[in-house]
Amino acid sequence: xxxxxxxxxxxxxxxxxxxxxxxxxxxxxxxxxxxxxxxxxxxxxxxxxxxxxxxxxxxxxxxxxxxxxxxxxxxxxxxxxxxxxxxxxxxxxxxxxxxxxxxxxxxxxxxxxxxxxxxxxxxxxxxxxxxxxxxxxxxxxxxxxxxxxxxxxxxxxxxxxxxxxxxxxxxxxxxxxxxxxxxxxxxxxxxxxxxxxxxxxxxxxxxxxxxxxxxxxxxxxxxxxxxxxxxxxxxxxxxxxxxxxxxxxxxxxxxxxxxxxxxxxxxxxxxxxxxxxxxxxxxxxxxxxxxxxxxxxxxxxxxxxxxxxxxxxxxxxxxxxxxxxxxxxxxxxxxxxxxxxxxxxxxxx
Amino acid sequence: xxxxxxxxxxxxxxxxxxxxxxxxxxxxxxxxxxxxxxxxxxxxxxxxxxxxxxxxxxxxxxxxxxxxxxxxxxxxxxxxxxxxxxxxxxxxxxxxxxxxxxxxxxxxxxxxxxxxxxxxxxxxxxxxxxxxxxxxxxxxxxxxxxxxxxxxxxxxxxxxxxxxxxxxxxxxxxxxxxxxxxxxxxxxxxxxxxxxxxxxxxxxxxxxxxxxxxxxxxxxxxxxxxxxxxxxxxxxxxxxxxxxxxxxxxxxxxxxxxxxxxxxxxxxxxxxxxxxxxxxxxxxxxxxxxxxxxxxxxxxxxxxxxxxxxxxxxxxxxxxxxxxxxxxxxxxxxxxxxxxxxxxxxxxxxxxxxxxxxxxxxxxxxxxxxxxxxxxxxxxxxxxxxxxxxxxxxxxxxxxxxxxxxxxxxxxxxxxxxxxxxxxxxxxxxxxxxxxxxxxxxxxxxxxxxxxxxxxxxxxxxxxxxxxxxxxxxxxxxxxxxxxxxxxxxxxxxxxxxxxxx
Numbered sequence: 007x008x009x010x011x012x013x014x015x016x017x018x019x020x021x022x023x024x025x026x027x028x029x030x031x032x033x034x035x036x037x038x039x040x041x042x043x044x045x046x047x048x049x050x051x052x053x054x055x056x057x058x059x060x061x062x063x064x065x066x067x068x069x070x071x072x073x074x075x076x077x078x079x080x081x082x083x084x085x086x087x088x089x090x091x092x093x094x095x096x097x098x099x100x101x102x103x104x105x106x107x108x109x110x111x112x113x114x115x116x117x118x119x120x121x122x123x124x125x126x127x128x129x130x131x132x133x134x135x136x137x138x139x140x141x142x143x144x145x146x147x148x149x150x151x152x153x154x155x156x157x158x159x160x161x162x163x164x165x166x167x168x169x170x171x172x173x174x175x176x177x178x179x180x181x182x183x184x185x186x187x188x189x190x191x192x193x194x195x196x197x198x199x200x201x202x203x204x205x206x207x208x209x210x211x212x213x214x215x216x217x218x219x220x221x222x223x224x225x226x227x228x229x230x231x232x233x234x235x236x237x238x239x240x241x242x243x244x245x246x247x248x249x250x251x252x253x254x255x256x257x258x259x260x261x262x263x264x265x266x267x268x269x270x271x272x273x274x275x276x277x278x279x280x281x282x283x284x285x286x287x288x289x290x291x292x293x294x295x296x297x298x299x300x301x302x303x304x305x306x307x308x309x310x311x312x313x314x315x316x317x318x319x320x321x322x323x324x325x326x327x328x329x330x331x332x333x334x335x336x337x338x339x340x341x342x343x344x345x346x347x348x349x350x351x352x353x354x355x
Numbered sequence: 356x357x358x359x360x361x362x363x364x365x366x367x368x369x370x371x372x373x374x375x376x377x378x379x380x381x382x383x384x385x386x387x388x389x390x391x392x393x394x395x396x397x398x399x400x401x402x403x404x405x406x407x408x409x410x411x412x413x414x415x416x417x418x419x420x421x422x423x424x425x426x427x428x429x430x431x432x433x434x435x436x437x438x439x440x441x442x443x444x445x446x447x448x449x450x451x452x453x454x455x456x457x458x459x460x461x462x463x464x465x466x467x468x469x470x471x472x473x474x475x476x477x478x479x480x481x482x483x484x485x486x487x488x489x490x491x492x493x494x495x496x497x498x499x500x501x502x503x504x505x506x507x508x509x510x511x512x513x514x515x516x517x518x519x520x521x522x523x524x525x526x527x528x529x530x531x532x533x534x535x536x537x538x539x540x541x542x543x544x545x546x547x548x549x550x551x552x553x554x555x556x557x558x559x560x561x562x563x564x565x566x567x568x569x570x571x572x573x574x575x576x577x578x579x580x581x582x583x584x585x586x587x588x589x590x591x592x593x594x595x596x597x598x599x600x601x602x603x604x605x606x607x608x609x610x611x612x613x614x615x616x617x618x619x620x621x622x623x624x625x626x627x628x629x630x631x632x633x634x635x636x637x638x639x640x641x642x643x644x645x646x647x648x649x650x651x652x653x654x655x656x657x658x659x660x661x662x663x664x665x666x667x668x669x670x671x672x673x674x675x676x677x678x679x680x681x682x683x684x685x686x687x688x689x690x691x692x693x694x695x696x697x698x699x700x701x702x703x704x705x706x707x708x709x710x711x712x713x714x715x716x717x718x719x720x721x722x723x724x725x726x727x728x729x730x731x732x733x734x735x736x737x738x739x740x741x742x743x744x745x746x747x748x749x750x751x752x753x754x755x756x757x758x759x760x761x762x763x764x765x766x767x768x769x770x771x772x773x774x775x776x777x778x779x780x781x782x783x784x785x786x787x788x789x790x791x792x793x794x795x796x797x798x799x800x801x802x803x804x805x806x807x808x809x810x811x812x813x814x815x816x817x818x819x820x821x822x823x824x825x826x827x828x829x830x831x832x833x834x835x836x837x838x839x840x841x842x843x844x845x846x847x848x849x850x851x852x853x854x855x856x857x
Contacts (some may be wrong), residue, residue, distance in 0.1 A: 108736040214720040224701075225709060231695040235656065235687060236709045236765060237680035295700065 012235030014193030044166075046289045050304035057311040065318055071195050077310060079265065082203035082340075083218075084306035086258035087277050088284035089210060092302060093251040095285055097244050098227040101251045103144065104281045106166035108259040108274030111137040114168040115260060116179025116269025126185050130260055137256020138249050140166060145248030149241040163278075170271050179269040187287065189264025199261050206257070211299030223247055227294025283330060284309050287337045357433070357515050357546060362411035364397055371397040372408070373570045384547040386557040386578075389567035390590055390788065395550055398567065399519055402548070404428035433515040434508035442500055448843050449475035449488035452507045462698065478506040482536050497643070498529035501703035515546045522556060523642045524812075527856070534560045552812075554583060566590055600796040602839045603821050610668060611805045612685070612773055614653070616663035618800060622648035624829040625662075626763045630773070635799045637820030637838075638809040639852060645829030646809045647690060648806060650775045653807075654679040654687045666773075675747065680710060683773070685767025688759075690778035690809070693746070696762040699751040703743050704732040706750050708763050710769035735764035739794060756787020760771070763794070774798065777809040795819055817848045825855040 062068050087104060094101040114136045118129035140162070147158045188198045214220035225233040226243040233242045255274070263269045288305025290297050312333060316326055357379040364372040379385050389395050400406040402413070406424025413420040415431055426526060442451050442792045450473045458470040472488040479488060484497065484502045495503065501521055508516050522530040537547055537560065549561055554666075557564055558578060564729050566573040566589040573589045609632040617626045626649055630636050638646040652656040653664065653708035663670055666683045679685040689695040697706050708715070708728050715727040732746050739760045744754060750761060759779060766774055776795060780788045796819055798804040810816040816823060825833040833855030838848055 216720075218716055218721070221705070221709075221712055221723065225698055225705075228698045228700060229694075231409060232697055233709075235654075235676055235689055235695050237675075237677040237769075238709070239675060239677055295698070 023174060026302055030226035043280070047298050047301045047304065050287075050289060050301055050308065054304045054307045054311065056306060057315065061311060061315055061318060075192050075195060075197055077314075078200040081306050081310050082197065082200040083258055083262060084280060084284050084309055085203050085207060085302055086254050086261070087281045088288060088290075088302050088306060089206070090251045090254035090258065091290075092285045092290045092297050093223075093247045093254065094155065094159075095290050095292065096223050096227045096294060096297045097240075097247040098230060099148065099157065099244065099247070101141075101144065101248065101281075102156065102159040102278060103140070104251065104255050105274030105277030106163040106170070107137050107140045107252050107255040108262075108277055109271055110140065110166040110172045110274075111256040111259040112263055112269045112273040113174045113271050115263055116181070117173060119181055119185065120179035120269070126182075133260050134253060134256045137252040138257065139252070141248040141250065141255075142245060144252070145245035148248070149244050174271040176271055178271065181263060181267050181269060183267065186264055186267040189261055189266070192338020199265065202261070206254075207299045214297060214299070220245070224295050224297070227291070227296075229295070232283035279327075279330075280309070283334050287336055289341075292341075294336070356414075356416065357414075358414040359398070359402070360412040360414060362398075362401060362413070364401060364406060370570050372401070372567075374411070375567070375570070375572045376411075377565050377572060377575060379546045379548055381428065381514070381542055381546050382544050383562045384541050384549055384560055386561035386564040387548055387550045387567065388552060388557060388564055388586070389573075390552075393567040393590075394570040395567055396519075397570075399517060399548075399550060399654070402428065402515075402517060402797045403433060414842050418812040429511060429513075432513050433517065434509070434511055434513035442503065444491070444493035446492055447489045448479065448484070448486060448492060448495070448503055451492055451503055452478055452488075452510050456510070475506070475510070478510045479503075481509055482506045483532065487559040487760075496529075498525050498533070501525065501533065502536070509540075513545075515548065516540065517548045517550070519550045520552070521549075522551070526641070530556070534629075554586065557586070557794070558583070582720065594688065600793065601800065603633060603635060603796075603800050604801075605799075605821055606632040611666070612653070612807075614649075615663045615665065616805065617649065617652060617659045617664070619652055619657065619659045621656065622829060623652060623659065626829075626831055627662075628824055628831065630805050632805050633799055633803045635795065635806045635808050635820045637816040637823035638807060638813065638826060639813070639816050639823050640826030640856075641811060644826040646826050647777055648829065649826075650687060650777060650807070650809060653775060654685060656687075662671060680766075680769060680771065684769070684771045685773040686710075686769065686771035686775070688763050688766065688774065688779060690781060692758055692762045697750050697758060699749075701750060702747040702754070703736065703750055703761055704728060704739065704746040707732045707735050707764045707768050710765050731768050735768055739767075740763050740790060754787070756783040759783050759787070759791060760794075763791075767798075772803070773805050773807075775807045775809070778811070779808070780810075780812065780815060792819060813849055813852065814845070817845055823848070825852055825853065827856055 010283060067073055087108075090104045090107075091101055111133045115133040116130055118124045118132055119126065122129070124132075142161055144155075144159055147153065147162070148155050151158075188202075191198060214224060222233070222238050223243050223246070225236070225238055226240045226247075232238050233243075255277075258277075259273055262273055284305045285302060286292065286305070287308055288298065288303070289301035309330070312329065313326065316329060317323070321329075359375060359377045362372050362375045363370075375394070375398065377387075377398075387395055387398065397406065401408050404424050404427045407422065413422070415433075420427075420431060435780065443454070446454075452475045452856045453471050458467045458474065459465055460467050475488045479486075479502075482505050484499060484506060492500065501780055507518065521533060525533065534556075537549070541547055541562075549557070551557055551856060558819050561578050563575060563577055563600060564586065565575040566586070568590060577591075577822065582625070610629050611632050612630040614626055614628050616621045626645070628636070638649070640646050648657070652659050655675045658674070664673060665671065666673075666685070671683070673679050673683065673685075676687070679687070693699060698709070708731055712723050715724050715731065716722065717724060729746060734745065735741070738745065741753075741760045741764065742757050753761065763774075763776070763779070779791050779795065781784070783791060792815065795806060795808065797807050808816060808819055821837070821839050823835045823838060824831045825835070833852070835848060835851055837843060
């Protein structure tokens, strides 16, 4: 994401104004039919709006169509990367290999197009398949060997990183100009990348809110023992979640390659921290069972706003990561505080 | 002397303790009894400083105590021996005993193991624990772990010892051993508070008994001038209603579930039984006697090493709970509803319909029909009289009894006709207990469900079951039939069970 920062010369802003497309698709398992958006998500929307307003007032170029286009494109990547992490968090695990899968997939994509002379219509499905397969491998290792997802995905992160370096030799692959269409063009001023992400987000929200599959993923994360003893194949759910995680990482990688017009092996290097930051700020439960599509969108927006707010304030860019780290911690503390508060007044078993 | 004076403690929706006063004297073993939900756990937590009372005083040696935490009560010489035995499994026995008072070489912070072990050995001798002090804790039996905890309390010079259901995982011999040690400690002038729901123990061991009922103190009496029936009356507020709810009519020609020589290492030792339609088959035994372990094999959560299962006459292998549920309509109501039964943070609705989601999904949109979901959940809430503010109330905030009903409702919603119900009334208040008993009975009597009832609550199992299998050491050691026959009195059945277990 460091390159992305440099590539945007204008002080950037957010796209909160273009988000209502997915409002109401929040899903936490404890939100009933009448209360689709949880209190936590409402808080996020309000925070985003306030940050947005501050930046809009302080900066002249903030609301310009150009800025909006640049920013919404970047936001889309944050969302996809966070979704990749959120899939694993939802079932009570994590995926430390999000970025490594992204990099690996990018290299496969480059290999297919540059060396294998395949058309994009063939290379992209292959790349997405490879990302999903990487997730499948993670999930299978976690469930078959009964090893913690932390250990498995930490090891696999190195495995995938080694593969991408070994295969690519560290050099980027050139992609034909036609491949950049999706990544670099807008539809009526809205980047395709952002539109695709909104569709994905809407689909994910629909799945969690309405389908058996989504509910079972949530139940698996909420209480794996209870889920299993209620007839849910929790191992299968964990594998599915990891496949989705790999798929979203691959999708982000493919779109990123399209945006850059090149398949850079270092694509996913900064993704791990972004994936956690956005997912957590977006209200994804760290212990599983809670996720919100709208929340993740807001999390990505807040992440962007603060990042670029710091630029706007001419804060020393070298310290930016410290602010973001503190922000993640704050999000977790607030979440924990709510839980403790809720728990305090409960009778013994 | 430890005194509770007019202690009141309220939790949202429950008055757990209401103006309770009790005096515990040195040199007595004082039983604290009451039905599940009567307030025993809360009383213990207040005595040990885990909870603070809303009103009332705790006096120790005449001085008011203001505990803010468990540590405060420890400092005053009050220690608890917990029912879920709490130890550090990978530390040695000596370490567990001496954990908070390690002996070091001066101020170097380096532990003098020789001294630690020798002091620990002294306390171990006091409780008759005959193992090397360096033994890893995880290698000890439940009984020895318990003794370690008592030794730890003695090492802390605890004057008040609180034992919460200490015998639930002990054999009779081990329990008697424990009692002998408790008597010694009593004679040495310590105060022992003994929480139990086993009458035999209360009468055999204790000097006094205080009965809690619905959060109130139903009285403190000397054991010497109390009969069993009087104690029951104090506990449930009326005469013992252990009488069977009525005859069931199991269809002996229709076997629904048969286990044939099931063997599983350390879990089931050659167990065979048959369950008939419309029957309540009781599995009685101590905690760890192999009942729950067997249940887990029956629902596919665990696989037998050898032996066969027959469901409705068909030989089958049940590989997962999903198989048991969706292919064979077998449901399992777990004994740990909070840990294994419920999604506590999810609404009642979700917990009831979790087993039927796929059945109420629109084939095209893959959407779980909210209308059908609400319909199914409300029917269960109505039929089982689940007291909730609505279908969307978070399950965590329901009372124990209502949580249990939700835990049962899930299987009824899925139309299971073989139900394995494990300790259905643990942590459930008196009124709900009656309701759950009636519910289980009606499921068998009116709806022709076949039920395996696992319980270590003797009155409960005798009240409900038509037949009882007695478990010990993962084996079936006895079978009692026609329990619902009018001629079979409670006394007769309980004596027979006792003989099998002896």
